[in-house]
Amino acid sequence: MVEKVAIPTRRSTGHVGLIFSDGFTLARFPQGEGMPRLGFVFTTLVRGNTSPKYSDDARLNRQIAIIEAGLESYRIVRMVPIPRAEDLKRLITIARVGERVGEDDSVDCDGLMTDQLGVVIELRPADCHQILLDAGCAFALLHGGKTELRRNVVEIGVLALCETFGVMPEQIALIDGPGIGPCCYKEQDKFSIDLRAMIEEQARGIGISNILFATNCTCCSRDPRDEKTRIFPSHWRQPGIRFSAFAGPLL
Numbered sequence: 001m002v003e004k005v006a007i008p009t010r011r012s013t014g015h016v017g018l019i020f021s022d023g024f025t026l027a028r029f030p031q032g033e034g035m036p037r038l039g040f041v042f043t044t045l046v047r048g049n050t051s052p053k054y055s056d057d058a059r060l061n062r063q064i065a066i067i068e069a070g071l072e073s074y075r076i077v078r079m080v081p082i083p084r085a086e087d088l089k090r091l092i093t094i095a096r097v098g099e100r101v102g103e104d105d106s107v108d109c110d111g112l113m114t115d116q117l118g119v120v121i122e123l124r125p126a127d128c129h130q131i132l133l134d135a136g137c138a139f140a141l142l143h144g145g146k147t148e149l150r151r152n153v154v155e156i157g158v159l160a161l162c163e164t165f166g167v168m169p170e171q172i173a174l175i176d177g178p179g180i181g182p183c184c185y186k187e188q189d190k191f192s193i194d195l196r197a198m199i200e201e202q203a204r205g206i207g208i209s210n211i212l213f214a215t216n217c218t219c220c221s222r223d224p225r226d227e228k229t230r231i232f233p234s235h236w237r238q239p240g241i242r243f244s245a246f247a248g249p250l251l
């Protein structure tokens, strides 16, 4: 009888705390050895709502955040997740940044990718994960909500990036921004939903081994200087507020 032998796999999953700027207005991944090559910056509750859908102050809040993050000279293209309720059978859509169309530089999609210099991709989440794929010559940002992850958005996004820019999954690093954790996200008040575990499973399944997660849960992370103060907007905690995640080859 042949015994099954467990083959040890090399795992390089990392969890890092984000770095906060003065006054906690912005959070970012640390950069440097073993850290993302791309800049990945997030606004916090201090900066307020950045979605005009939910607040009249949002445009100003976002503009201040862009200046604080040093992004004024970049073209910021926003991905707009498509509401699910309209068509439950709709496929996941990964788009490529093209020419700017109209006043609002945005694309309706579940993932947006580019190899253009000077382009930053923005997503405005509140609990959904923002999944950055860095392929060196190009990058993508994916919308990692429960619905998209159950439809394999990571696998579909990685394949799109590989086919479009001629790279292999092994060359891609995955960096996951702040999103809701299993500590807070429950289905029917009892079953924990672990979006990070879904992201990691899909990434490993397609051949990505370089994976980095932000440790912060959008729903329960608190300012260490004042334990009463939350750091990020969270739809789960308080519906109707969004923050901005900006990803790109920032200087």
Ligand SMILES: [Zn+2]
Pocket (backbone or CB within 6 Å): 180, 181, 182, 183, 184, 185, 217, 218, 219, 220, 221
């Ligand atoms: Zn939590």
